[in-house]
Amino acid sequence: DAVIVPVGGGGLIAGVSCAVKTLKPCVKVYGVEPEFCASFTAALKAGKPVDTPTTPTLADGLAVPIVGSTAFQVARHYVDETVLCTEKQISLAVLRLLENEKMVVEGGGTAGLAALLPGGALDRPELKGKNIVVPLCGGNIDTTVLGRVLDRGLAADNRLCNFTATVSDRPGGIAKLTALLHDQQASIKDIYHERAWLQSNVDQVQVKCVVELQGSEHVGRLKTALTDAGYTVSWPLSDAS
16 A cells, blocks of 8 residues: 655665556655754755755664656655654664564665654554555665664663662762652662752752663653652653643
């Protein structure tokens, strides 16, 4: 029913869309670009390939500042729609494929899946229950980069959370906080306490924590527990809701 293809220089989607539309014109063909390098979208608006400003992206294989002229002329006639995906969606797609399918796919290769994830540009009612083809085009990802991408994916999935809590600087102050985290089944990945840059009582200290959780509901329970225990807690803006 639909084919969702990552778009970089335009060659892949030009070939796929031409073949699909020739064999079965009723099939929808969607292109997906990273929002940090939307050169095909810019070319569609301009009516021709144009040099597009790019920002370093997890989908580095798609970071092509100007699409190929021949590929563009083919793809513009066959592609039904082109959408964008975020860095958060890309990292989450890499994580989902590794966990659920045991496949290591680079950021650019996961763009099609990223657009289909909840909240993505193609997370639409008309595509629910349809037969959809998503090419996973590329596994060329550095091990170190993969680790960073997975951490971002875990954070996007609310399974890795960071916060700053103000606790007593007396013996046992941090122990009480870690005991609460234990009771809430939060696994501490990193913890650091800060004394110098705290504009409050001299007998207080800020503790910066990174904890592993099980999802958004678990995050909500932890926030409630910290608040009920009387802790002053600061959360990143993306986790503050």
